[in-house]
Amino acid sequence: MSLQQIWEWSYSSKTVDVLRNAKYAIPVIQSFHLFGLTLVLGTTVVFNLRLLGLGVRKISMPALTNQLWRLAVGGLLLSAATGILVFIPDPARYAANTAFKTKLVILVMAILFHFTVFRKVVRAKVPPRPRRAALIAAASLTLWFCVGWAGRAIAFLG
């Protein structure tokens, strides 16, 4: 089954039809999507402020990672799941949307970065050198905030 066929099949299914036509289904799902985003972006900001030495300095990086990493992962899973639910009732519209396509590309980059370079640095026993910390924080914040902005732009750009 190709991806195209999967979308066509789900598009015509009864369950998805309910989602599409229930008046408040999409905004309610999007609310959970935003709550997930709050967790991902919120924890990312905290990690980066700590990395840069600009905030939460009295809490050690291992303590932060130990307590907040699962919130980030939980938030990401929630946002991904709800994002798919918003996508499937109207796949053609999203597939044609430039902001959506841009968002997906940046999202893949952000996830790859987060679970490789970023994960390593927040779990390292020795803090990175200031220059490296600044570069990593700049990359992490730019990627995640661009995911958010591109997501918001979907509703406004064709």
Added chain:
Amino acid sequence: MALAVSVGLILVFDLRLLRLAFAAEPVSRIMEQFVPLSLPGFAAMFITGLLLFISQAEKVYQNTFFRFKLALLVLAGLNALLYQLKFYPKMAEWDKSGVVPWGARVSGALSLIIWACIIALGRTMAYEL
């Protein structure tokens, strides 16, 4: 996007009150480390929210979801104020014992619920404009 820097940070504190995060750290430390960081986030939220409101004030004002959202924002403020008046002054005492008073836990849980509802109402109101 300021949502993450405001609500995202407040919920870390709420989770601490409920012992769901940073249970090993004193509540006072989590408060002092996270809550001040949320203030610029809240400032950005209020300014951008106000700008969005004045761009179509008449329409937005009629929106039921918007009215509920405003009411909940007031409620979130009152909840935080109540915490400041009732539990903050004695925080040094109860923090040392390691037991968060049940009222403060309720306040943390309420804060989580109210903010989640504010997000939902804010998202839904756009569908009624």
